[in-house]
Amino acid sequence: MIPAAVGYHRATSLEDALEALAEPDAKALAGGQSLIPVLKLRIARPSLLVDLGGLELRSIERDGDELRIGALATWKDLTSSLELDSSGLAGLADCASSIGDLQVRNRGTIGGSLAHADPASDMPAMLLALGARVETRSPDGERSLSVSELLVGPFTTALGERELITAVVLPVPPPGSGSGYASVEHPASGFPLAGAGALGRPDGTKAVAITGVGARPQLVPESGSLDDVEVYGDRFAPESYRRHLAGVVAARALEIAQVRSEGRR
Ligand SMILES: Cc1cc2nc3c(=O)[nH]c(=O)nc-3n(C[C@H](O)[C@H](O)[C@H](O)COP(=O)(O)OP(=O)(O)OC[C@H]3O[C@@H](n4cnc5c(N)ncnc54)[C@H](O)[C@@H]3O)c2cc1C
Numbered sequence: 001m002i003p004a005a006v007g008y009h010r011a012t013s014l015e016d017a018l019e020a021l022a023e024p025d026a027k028a029l030a031g032g033q034s035l036i037p038v039l040k041l042r043i044a045r046p047s048l049l050v051d052l053g054g055l056e057l058r059s060i061e062r063d064g065d066e067l068r069i070g071a072l073a074t075w076k077d078l079t080s081s082l083e084l085d086s087s088g089l090a091g092l093a094d095c096a097s098s099i100g101d102l103q104v105r106n107r108g109t110i111g112g113s114l115a116h117a118d119p120a121s122d123m124p125a126m127l128l129a130l131g132a133r134v135e136t137r138s139p140d141g142e143r144s145l146s147v148s149e150l151l152v153g154p155f156t157t158a159l160g161e162r163e164l165i166t167a168v169v170l171p172v173p174p175p176g177s178g179s180g181y182a183s184v185e186h187p188a189s190g191f192p193l194a195g196a197g198a199l200g201r202p203d204g205t206k207a208v209a210i211t212g213v214g215a216r217p218q219l220v221p222e223s224g225s226l227d228d229v230e231v232y233g234d235r236f237a238p239e240s241y242r243r244h245l246a247g248v249v250a251a252r253a254l255e256i257a258q259v260r261s262e263g264r265r
Pocket of ligand 1: 036099115118122123166
């Protein structure tokens with residue numbers, strides 16, 4: 001379908017973007033990989049698209065004990081970043097490389113994915129396992145939210161009307177840590193039926209989170225038991241099968257993280 005007519009404004013600064021978003025029914029546009037399909041289906045009919053593409057929010061930089069990923073960093077930027085391997089954060093690149101196809105990875109951004117809050121999106125599980133926070137900016141100022149605080153339900157976030165994600169910030173895990181991501185994808189959409197991100201630290205502690213199985217990404221309890229994890233079923237993957245897949249991908253992600261932590265690859 002052809003989208004309804006919509007205005008377009010290419011933001012020149014964050015302030016300019018926030019000002020333009022004051023127009024009723026204006027919407028931010030990042031990579032357009034989720035928003036444009038929604039416009040084509042006329043599920044959303046914004047009055048104005050505020051293109052964030054020109055803003056300098058794309059860098060991936062280590063800043064002391066933290067890694068800062070600009071909201072406009074694309075999946076391709078993450079797969080080609082040299083910062084990740086050396087920081088024990090290679091799982092971010094695993095996860096980004098499992099998303100969509102080359103075109104989607106060239107355009108889609110980490111900030112856009114988080115703001116869209118598709119419960120089947122890959123990256124939130126990896127970010128949850130790594131203890132990431134999301135920085136935002138609105139006319140009221142700046143905020144920092146955990147991934148769980150941000151993602152409140154399917155396609156629903158805690159973002160205000162004119163609040164933009166500016167960066168994702170992760171604590172760099174201790175030296176000798178490893179991270180990994182594994183998923184089983186729906187063969188038609190490529191989105192995960194179940195995906196898991198894992199972090200293994202040299203002291204043997206670990207964190208695992210899963211996506212694609214419930215209303216939002218969930219941390220797996222330290223016991224590793226998935227009994228209390230919320231899992232839904234549908235025609236394609238009944239609840240029992242999806243729960244089984246969650247266990248499989250969690251084990252695979254943890255294995256990758258532990259192998260990396262032990263320096264075996
Ligand atoms: C064919 C195809 C396959 C895909 N496969 C996968 C997959 O396997 N796994 C997966 O996880 N995803 C997948 N995606 C989704 C993809 O990752 C999208 O890129 C992502 O969900 C949205 O990012 P975007 O930059 O394109 O955002 P856009 O489409 O531009 O925007 C999405 C929403 O976020 C808002 N927004 C954008 N940036 C910001 C910001 N900085 N602050 C606040 N709000 C903002 C917009 O207003 C809009 O509501 C796929 C998409 C396509 C088209």
